[in-house]
Amino acid sequence: MAATAVAVAYVVSYRLTDVDLGRLANGLSTMGGWAAKAWPPTAREFSVILQRTGETVAIALIGTTLAAVIALALCVPAARNLTPAWYLRLPARLVLNTLRGVDSFVFALLFVAAVGLGPFAGMLGIAFHTSGSIGKLFAEAIEGLPPGPLEAAELTGASRLKTVSYAVVPDALPSLASVGLYMFEFNIRSSIVLGVVGAGGIGQQLRNSIELLDFPRLLTIVLVILVLVTVIDQFSGRLRKSLA
Amino acid sequence: MTPTPALSAPTLEVVNLSHAYGTRNVLDGVSLGVAAGEVVAILGTSGAGKTTLFRCITRLVHADTGSVVLGGQDLSGLEVGELRRARRNVSLVFQQFNLVRRLSALDNVIAGHLAELPTWRVVARRPGPAVRADALDCLDQVGLADHARSRADRLSGGQQQRVAIARALAQRSRVVLADEPVSSLDPSSSATVLAALRSIAHSERIAVLCNLHQVELIRGFADRVLGLRSGKLVVDVAASDFDESHRALVYGEREPSPRP
Numbered sequence: 461m462a463a464t465a466v467a468v469a470y471v472v473s474y475r476l477t478d479v480d481l482g483r484l485a486n487g488l489s490t491m492g493g494w495a496a497k498a499w500p501p502t503a504r505e506f507s508v509i510l511q512r513t514g515e516t517v518a519i520a521l522i523g524t525t526l527a528a529v530i531a532l533a534l535c536v537p538a539a540r541n542l543t544p545a546w547y548l549r550l551p552a553r554l555v556l557n558t559l560r561g562v563d564s565f566v567f568a569l570l571f572v573a574a575v576g577l578g579p580f581a582g583m584l585g586i587a588f589h590t591s592g593s594i595g596k597l598f599a600e601a602i603e604g605l606p607p608g609p610l611e612a613a614e615l616t617g618a619s620r621l622k623t624v625s626y627a628v629v630p631d632a633l634p635s636l637a638s639v640g641l642y643m644f645e646f647n648i649r650s651s652i653v654l655g656v657v658g659a660g661g662i663g664q665q666l667r668n669s670i671e672l673l674d675f676p677r678l679l680t681i682v683l684v685i686l687v688l689v690t691v692i693d694q695f696s697g698r699l700r701k702s703l704a
Numbered sequence: 705m706t707p708t709p710a711l712s713a714p715t716l717e718v719v720n721l722s723h724a725y726g727t728r729n730v731l732d733g734v735s736l737g738v739a740a741g742e743v744v745a746i747l748g749t750s751g752a753g754k755t756t757l758f759r760c761i762t763r764l765v766h767a768d769t770g771s772v773v774l775g776g777q778d779l780s781g782l783e784v785g786e787l788r789r790a791r792r793n794v795s796l797v798f799q800q801f802n803l804v805r806r807l808s809a810l811d812n813v814i815a816g817h818l819a820e821l822p823t824w825r826v827v828a829r830r831p832g833p834a835v836r837a838d839a840l841d842c843l844d845q846v847g848l849a850d851h852a853r854s855r856a857d858r859l860s861g862g863q864q865q866r867v868a869i870a871r872a873l874a875q876r877s878r879v880v881l882a883d884e885p886v887s888s889l890d891p892s893s894s895a896t897v898l899a900a901l902r903s904i905a906h907s908e909r910i911a912v913l914c915n916l917h918q919v920e921l922i923r924g925f926a927d928r929v930l931g932l933r934s935g936k937l938v939v940d941v942a943a944s945d946f947d948e949s950h951r952a953l954v955y956g957e958r959e960p961s962p963r964p
Binding site (some may be wrong): 592608609615616617618619621622623625627631633634 | 719764788789790791792795798800801802803804805806807815816818819821823826827867875952
């Protein structure tokens with residue numbers, strides 16, 4: 461019964477995605493032609509490319525940091541062991557799920573309309589979506605803490621704020637930092653794409669190059685992006701290992 | 705260091721405490737008292753009601769009937785704010801130590817002052833030199849001043865428990881409740897931990913009520929021994945008077961036949 465349903469889903473989806481191997485073959489050979497024209501990569505206007513790449517990193521950095529601040533505020537009411545009251549916890553979870561559910565890209569589009577083209581819209585898009593993802597991960601990290609130390613702190617007669625600050629933060633901090641770094645890595649890649657809709661960063665350059673069929677420039681940009689992503693991943697990965 | 709607000713009669717009294725989970729009577733009319741500076745051990749099998757008794761005393765569980773009187777103050781009817789203040793007078797030592805793993809021994813002991821420290825000091829993690837010095841002193845009293853800067857999870861079980869005792873000491877409470885404090889420890893560490901507990905009880909005039917899993921541990925540790933069996937208090941004697949018949953009462957073994 462289930463197997464049939466799955467089979468049907470696949471058949472229908474295959475039709476809907478308009479798969480056409482002939483078109484793929486043609487397209488690949490066209491791209492092959494482009495690849496030939498792309499070499500060697502050009503150093504023309506390299507400073508502009510670097511500037512836009514810097515913008516991309518800035519969008520990811522500020523956006524992720526702002527997201528972490530928002531998430532910190534929301535994760536305490538969202539964690540079951542800190543907030544047993546469902547009427548506080550469920551709304552917090554709902555907000556987090558909504559933020560997480562709407563992609564950075566969609567938020568960025570909305571913000572471009574609201575605050576204009578440029579990296580500010582991109583940063584806000586990243587911040588809003590990421591706060592949902594980070595908030596959920598933060599809440600789960602907190603829920604995974606051993607209950608004993610928190611109970612011990614509560615029983616000294618201290619207030620909620622003091623016990624959370626004292627007993628939760630030190631043990632949760634490494635997980636929280638690790639989550640933040642992971643999302644920063646992820647957002648570098650997200651921010652690259654945002655430029656395509658005018659929300660700042662290298663994405664705009666990428667799109668221009670393709671539309672103008674300027675393949676050497678396209679290759680340059682792709683190489684710069686590869687280097688950026690590799691460097692960030694390495695750096696962030698090492699930091700996260702040292703936190704474990 | 706100012707002690708917690710003075711209590712008129714610094715003892716712990718439990719009066720006719722009863723509590724049931726569903727139809728099962730976990731505590732049945734338990735009454736006991738602990739005087740300042742006295743070490744009272746509670747023996748009993750698992751399920752005899754020892755942990756429930758403690759949870760009722762700290763009001764983590766609201767007992768069905770009976771009352772808990774701490775220094776003349778009845779804890780039963782207190783509101784949240786008053787209960788919080790009253791809790792300052794009871795400190796706990798847990799079987800699982802319950803230290804904050806990543807904090808140093810010293811920072812864990814400072815937790816004893818959590819209730820009285822201003823919130824900003826706690827959040828900014830700046831307790832101030834007086835509190836730090838006091839915490840170091842408490843660690844010294846349990847013989848761990850050298851390990852003040854060590855991370856809690858790098859210490860041995862016995863050391864962690866002694867840090868927990870130092871934390872209880874720092875709280876300047878009049879009562880310490882120790883819930884099976886040495887059940888996770890080897891015999892040698894157990895002896896050290898219980899000695900530390902006894903020492904602070906006598907030197908600081910603290911009333912210590914301690915759940916113990918093994919009868920042998922009361923020797924050289926307890927001043928008085930209570931025995932719980934199926935929720936009832938069946939033994940209440942001075943430690944020096946505790947003998948085989950009392951042991952049999954607590955653990956339900958056959959009574960030894962009277963000697964001819």
